[in-house]
Amino acid sequence: MEEIIKQLGSQATLAKNMRLALRKIGKEEENPSRRLSILKDEVKKMDRYLENCLFDPVFKGRINSELKAYRAEISSLEALVKADFGRKLAENLKDQGFSLEGHYPRLRTSMYTFVVKLDANKVDIYYGPEFERIDTVKASPDLTAAKLLEWDETISSRQFDDDEFLNNLLEAYRICLLRENKNFDEEIPVSEIISAYSFVIQDKKFRENPLKKYYGEYSRIMFSYDLSRLRKRRLEGFELRLITARRAETKRKSAFLWIPPQSGKGLGESISQVKFREVK
Incomplete structure (x- = not known):
């Protein structure tokens, strides 16, 4: 009996968590980056919940069918966010005399390399071709450009004879x-x-x-x-x-x-x- 009660409690918790995840997935969000982050997190949770729940297979199939559309949305948002990040970063750097090259997730400017990790909401900034990591910032084009310029000033503006x-x-x-x-x-x-x-x-x-x-x-x-x-x-x-x-x-x-x-x-x-x- 105790085992049954324990399993019922576990399934009730799973159902509650699934309901919360689905509400977050269905909630409108205008910011593409934020929307992508929410979808990836919550769909991943749903996949894990579905593996452990004891729902009727037909009902689980209905849930998976709903999630299919959101998985497709993730793919389209990823392409949009990647292109948008690169475009904005290039604009910010161009104003300071830097040109951006490369393809996501590795972008280059001058003697620096950016490794963009949108999944983790961060950008690693390297000196050279990933020779030496000099900083890590949030995945914001504005913050990334500002930090790069700060480091370039430190490295290249020293007096030299x-x-x-x-x-x-x-x-x-x-x-x-x-x-x-x-x-x-x-x-x-x-x-x-x-x-x-x-x-x-x-x-x-x-x-x-x-x-x-x-x-x-x-x-x-x-x-x-x-x-x-x-x-x-x-x-x-x-x-x-x-x-x-x-x-x-x-x-x-x-x-x-x-x-x-x-x-x-x-x-x-x-x-x-x-x-x-x-x-x-």
């Missing part, structure tokens, strides 16, 4: 050689050179008292971008050489660094090692 960069990089290279007991013209892994370089460029306050509050942030992305805008390769009898990453090395993020093309067009390059060699 070729000689100063090369001088600091050469010092970082010497530090790495000393640590690993290597000689000039030997290669240093890119992850190690970034670490040494970020220390070399810290100001006097940090060197005298290495507290977090004195540390000037310098990321892999910043190093990558600085290499892309470096026009010189020689300094005081030394020449910088960047070693192209092998395919196996690109499987581990820490083992390589992606560098955007100087022209702004193309695939860029991936490096795994850095070295300086003496030149006459």
